[in-house]
Amino acid sequence: MIKRLQLFVAAFAILAFSPLLASTSDPSPLQDFCVAINDTKNGSFVNGKFCKDPKLSNAEDFFYSGLNIPRNTSNSVGSIVTPVNVAQILGLNTLGISLVQIDYAPYGGLNPPHTHPRATKILVVLEGTLYVGFVTSNTDNRLITKVLNPGDVFVFPVGLIHFQFNIGNTKAVAFAGLSSQNTGVITIANAVFGSNPPINPDVLTKAF
Numbered sequence: 001m002i003k004r005l006q007l008f009v010a011a012f013a014i015l016a017f018s019p020l021l022a023s024t025s026d027p028s029p030l031q032d033f034c035v036a037i038n039d040t041k042n043g044s045f046v047n048g049k050f051c052k053d054p055k056l057s058n059a060e061d062f063f064y065s066g067l068n069i070p071r072n073t074s075n076s077v078g079s080i081v082t083p084v085n086v087a088q089i090l091g092l093n094t095l096g097i098s099l100v101q102i103d104y105a106p107y108g109g110l111n112p113p114h115t116h117p118r119a120t121k122i123l124v125v126l127e128g129t130l131y132v133g134f135v136t137s138n139t140d141n142r143l144i145t146k147v148l149n150p151g152d153v154f155v156f157p158v159g160l161i162h163f164q165f166n167i168g169n170t171k172a173v174a175f176a177g178l179s180s181q182n183t184g185v186i187t188i189a190n191a192v193f194g195s196n197p198p199i200n201p202d203v204l205t206k207a208f
Contacts, residue, residue, distance in 0.1 A: 026096035026118070026180050035061040036086055036093040049086065049093045062091035071103040073171070077112055078105035079164075086181040098181055102164065102174045104128060109166035112187055119183035121156040121176050123164070125149060128172025134162035148174075161188060 035057045036049035052061070064084050071080040085098035092098060098119075102111055123132070125148045133145030134156050147167070148154055156162040158179070166172040192199065 026094070033057065033062075033091055034094040036090040049090075051093065052090075057091070062089060064089050067101050067175075070171075070173075071101070073103050073105035073109055078109035078166070079103060079111045081111065085178075085183070092181045095181060096179060098178045098183060100176050100178065102176065104130070104164070104166035104172040104174075106170055107166060107168060109172060111164040112189060113161050113163045114185055114187040115159055115161050116156075116178060116180070116183040116185055117159055119178040119180035120158040121162070121178050121183075122153060123148075123156065123174050123176040124153045125151065126173045126175065128166055128170055129168035130172055130174065131165045131167045132156075132163065134160045136160065 033054065034049070034051040035054070037052045038050070067082065067084070071082055073080050080103050082101040082103070083098065084100065086092040102123075103109075104111070127150060130148045131145065132148055132154050133143055136142040136144065137160065146152075146154055164174065192204065
């Protein structure tokens with residue numbers, strides 16, 4: 001229990017500095033904070049959200065609970081991503097940072113190849129053993145990989161295709177900080193083979 005607590009503390013210390021990893025993070029705010037609201041009658045539009053009057057902000061605008069709860073990984077890829085971004089913590093609006101928890105099923109749990117167009121990711125493993133990697137851009141397309149154990153940290157540069165794969169016999173858990181309040185995610189297989197409407201098969205045949 002003490003070891004797990006130490007890993008949590010280390011993880012959040014690392015994640016606190018994740019916005020410093022990339023100059024491509026969200027624009028710096030010009031005020032202390034800008035809590036997002038859905039009601040536009042008494043707000044101003046900043047960074048994709050309307051802002052609450054700062055005088056009406058409270059602790060709940062900056063709070064989220066529940067990352068201690070194991071997630072269900074019974075799905076086709078054997079993993080589940082729990083986001084904590086501006087949709088979950090409205091106070092993240094304009095602050096240029098977000099967080100995800102990723103749970104992986106025992107051997108074979110996969111966070112499939114994907115990219116975040118607006119964010120660098122820094123990942124720390126809390127439990128299990130992960131094989132992780134990313135692919136550099138054209139024309140090199142070099143695969144850079146590493147096996148991570150609890151307490152290990154790995155960085156995925158902004159925009160590059162990356163993945164994590166549980167190679168252990170037990171479940172795995174990781175946390176990741178991202179340098180955007182709303183990173184965007186493009187899962188490669190879903191985008192290419194599951195687009196709506198579908199991409200012309202002739203295009204896919206020639207490409208692959």
